[in-house]
Every structure is written in structure tokens, then in C-alpha cells.
Amino acid sequence: MVSTRGRYALRVLIDLAERGTEEFVPLKDITKKEGISKKYLESIMTLLSKNNMVEGVHGKGGGYRLNRPAKDYTVGMILRLTEGDLSPVACLAPEAEICQRAEICKTLPMWKGLKKVVNDYLESVTIEDLLNGNVKIPE
Amino acid sequence: MVSTRGRYALRVLIDLAERGTEEFVPLKDITKKEGISKKYLESIMTLLSKNNMVEGVHGKGGGYRLNRPAKDYTVGMILRLTEGDLSPVACLAPEAEICQRAEICKTLPMWKGLKKVVNDYLESVTIEDLLNGNVKIPE
DNA sequence: CCTTTTACCTACTATGTCAATAGGTTAATA
DNA sequence: TATTAACCTATTGACATAGTAGGTAAAAGG
Secondary structure, three states: OOOHHHHHHHHHHHHHHHOOOOOOEOHHHHHHHHOOOHHHHHHHHHHHHHOOOEEEEOOOOOEEEEOOOHHHOEHHHHHHHHHOOOOOOHHHOOOOOOOHHHHOOOOHHHHHHHHHHHHHHHHHOEHHHHHHOOOOOOO | OOOHHHHHHHHHHHHHHHOOOOOOEOHHHHHHHHOOOHHHHHHHHHHHHHOOOEEEEOOOOOEEEEOOOHHHOEHHHHHHHHHOOOOOOHHHOOOOOOOHHHHOOOOHHHHHHHHHHHHHHHHOOEHHHHHHOOOOOOO
């Protein structure tokens, strides 16, 4: 289950995308529109800022804006940042130590398949798609 | 991330499938093979038993066995039991109250797509597939 | 320079879930 | 009647989530 951290991050990025890539938008505007705790959002934005997803500027006229055009952000990128690696099991995470059972594990191929299916889908959807309602629901 | 409850359930069902659909297998055998806490496994098996996945018989010669042939168990069925509904967000769960934001929510279609992709994949893999190493990794 | 605005930083907390553990009771067989 | 094995009811330690609280740093306007 995706936590509020990831869900809020996506909503904020959609709001920023709506305002273009020039203008700085203060968090106040976004919390007002989305009804999200400002203090909580701050921690999320700092994360996005440190990872070069958004640019933050202090003071009057400041706020946040996207670093790149909205089509360059995939949902997968954002969720990997906020939720950590999107592996269904710990042994498929990048930082995982090698699992003794890997050779004989009957379930491992299925977990690999699931991870691929999830990541492929999330990579196929961008923030621009979300903003424009251009989300392809499979089949 | 799938919890041990779901992962252990799958491993147990694979072990039971290996022993056919007649013989009763005591938990002792399974904990020995899999190195899983017996007390913990008991709680998982009770869940599977109450939901007609396995049959449990008390006393000497007792244990658990599959209720149906292994090909009739999908991974999705098992994980839905052990992990709860496999929705990426709460508003897509069956018991969810209607979300006010649903009409205007820019992310909802993407979550629906993700849920479909995950469920379709997990429905496509059976316990028999896992046992036989017949897992199709997509593309 | 000073006030306002805004991002950014550090610490704390309430709640809940996970992954067991502990100690039993019930049912079936030999 | 003893043994085996499922089943039941708590309890626990560890951890993550979803915030809250109270600040500091930087930029702009007057």
C-alpha cells in the first residue's frame, strides 16, 4: 500500500506542473488547494528538492517549481524516492544481501515478475499524463 | 512490500502441493524444512484453513493438506487472504467509503491501472506454476 | 536595516502493524 | 490413556507512518 508520503508527492507535482516550469509556487497555495498539513508537506518537499525533482527558493516570491518539463517525471521515479525501492520482497531490493535460499526458492521468479510488471507500469506514466488525464488503463 | 505472512503462506502451500492432495502433512515437517517458527505458522495455517484453502486434521496422522489441486490456487487468492486487499491505495479497497476527491482526483486512474496490472499478474500464476518453475516473467 | 515571507532543520509523539512468543485447550489416533 | 497435532487467546518488542512543535536560514520589499 502506497503511503501518504508518495500520494501527496504526486499531487504536489501535478499542481506544480499545472503552474508551468517558470513560476515559483509557495506551499501555502498547495496546502490550501489540497488540504494537506503544511508541516508534513514541507518534509516531503525537502526530499524532492534534495533529489533534484524541484527547485526551492526562500523568501517573498519564493516557493517551489519543477526542475524539468512534466513529461520527464515518471510516477516510478517519484514513488521510488518517497516509498523506497518498489520491490515486493526485501531480497529483490538493490541493497539486499544475497539470500541463501535464492537458488532453490520457488517463489523468487514470481516476485521478479511482479516487480517488473509494477515498475514497467509506473515508468510508463508521467506527471504530464496524470495532469492531462492521459492514463492508459491496461487492456 | 509483501509481509512474511504472505510469503510463508505461499511456501507452505508449495510444500503441501509437493505432497499431493491426499496425505496430511504435520506442521513439524514444514517448519523443519522451511525454518519457520511453528507458532507463527500455526496462525497462518488457521487463516488458510478457515478460508477453505487447506484442510486441517487433529491428532496422530493429522496435519494439513490442500483442499483442491494445486493449479486451482492463484497467488492472488493467497495474497489477498494474507495481506488483505491488494489495492495500492485505500480508496480502491472494497470496503472503502466513497472518496470526495474521486471525481477530480488526477491520480485515481493511475492507481486503478496499477491495481489491475498487479492483480492480473498475480491471478496468472498458480501454486502449481510455482512448484514446477513455470513462471512466465513478462516480456 | 528591518520586517515579512518562505524554505529548511531537528526533535518529539501517538498510533498501528509486523513478527513473533507464551501458554494453554480441543480433537483424533494408537 | 498417552501422545500427537491442530487450534485459541493473549502479550511483546521493534519499527514505520503521519503527523506536530518549535525553531533557523535566506531572500525580497519597504
